[in-house]
Amino acid sequence: MTTILRNIEKHVSLGRSETETLLSFFQNIPVSKKELIIHQGRLCDMLFFVESGSFRAYHLNKDGKESTIMFAPEDWWVTDMNAFLNGTPSLLSLEALEDSKIYAIGRKNFDLALDKIPQLERFFRILFQRAYIREQLRVLDNISLTTEERYLNFISKYPQLVQKVTQKQIASYLGVTPEFLSSLKKK
Amino acid sequence: MTTILRNIEKHVSLGRSETETLLSFFQNIPVSKKELIIHQGRLCDMLFFVESGSFRAYHLNKDGKESTIMFAPEDWWVTDMNAFLNGTPSLLSLEALEDSKIYAIGRKNFDLALDKIPQLERFFRILFQRAYIREQLRVLDNISLTTEERYLNFISKYPQLVQKVTQKQIASYLGVTPEFLSSLKKK
DNA sequence: AGTTAGGCTTAATCTATCTTAAGTTTATTT
């Protein structure tokens, strides 16, 4: 069974014909390391599922400062949800951290799939509910913890990721400079 | 029509019998200013809809430092979603900023309602999708903007709220001390 | 294999923000 079906069937079950319908909406795409699948400033009408590999979403501000918004490991759904939903230019770029494989579905097919396969409403309801909780906990982290606490949280929460990403990227996820993170680690 | 139905029908439409079923799951509760409807550390198995008035959700850390996680104005859905969904102790307290009226639904009835009224899956899918986007944009704000920029964003984004809340509460929403916010404003 | 770019470290200096504490104003309670 494909990884994407296994992911969906964690929360809802689909019949055979629904399965086929669903898969017909997705394209399977290989992505090589450092390739961007979302470009900041452009429109983004694709939702992605990471079959293998991993990604990093970041934002560049006017001064060229880079902020990492999220990491997307294997078995993860990812896009610039704001751009995807509202049709506004993307605030993020999404870059492959390694050679990866993704499934992609366009906005129109996404809406179609939700109409044709009612269980998907529940699936994505649960997915977004959890995503919301995760982001809200991160906001709480950001405003209530010290940088040191947040760094320790990060490495204990995402030990696999720590192998794949640079310290500069972790710093930009925490919202501090790489120099400062480096000096924190010395302690 | 009740405010709660008007809110739901922004995104999905319900039949007469579904409407009745749905409303039977909710209790309408008056809440007086400063009353807590969620207590940090206790379980939270209720989801609320703010019919009138407004609320503030905050977290107290071990040192007694208070962090404001969110404000919930009229026509807003609110709870400690993490506690509600996972059955863990609440990380937040939810306090009425003024005399208010809410609709409340328990976790069991929430699940029942989703089973009996399939349109609700879509409704909450959209609700959580937007909530996720909102929180993600706030994370981006937190890690990429200066405090001054975030303060200006806040007052331009929530001008009505600025009337109802203290500066101390805005400071704790931004993650800075009230003294620092005060000195920022002088400029 | 040699070269180059980028990542990591360290340290000095500068700026943002916190802490403490006092004084003042505004809101709440009696």
Add this chain to the structure above:
DNA sequence: AAATAAACTTAAGATAGATTAAGCCTAACT
């Protein structure tokens, strides 16, 4: 209306974090 508590302001001194710049190390490119 008086009394009390809480919010807001101001300022001095302390700490967290940014900036700049140099040197070193590792990974990517030819």
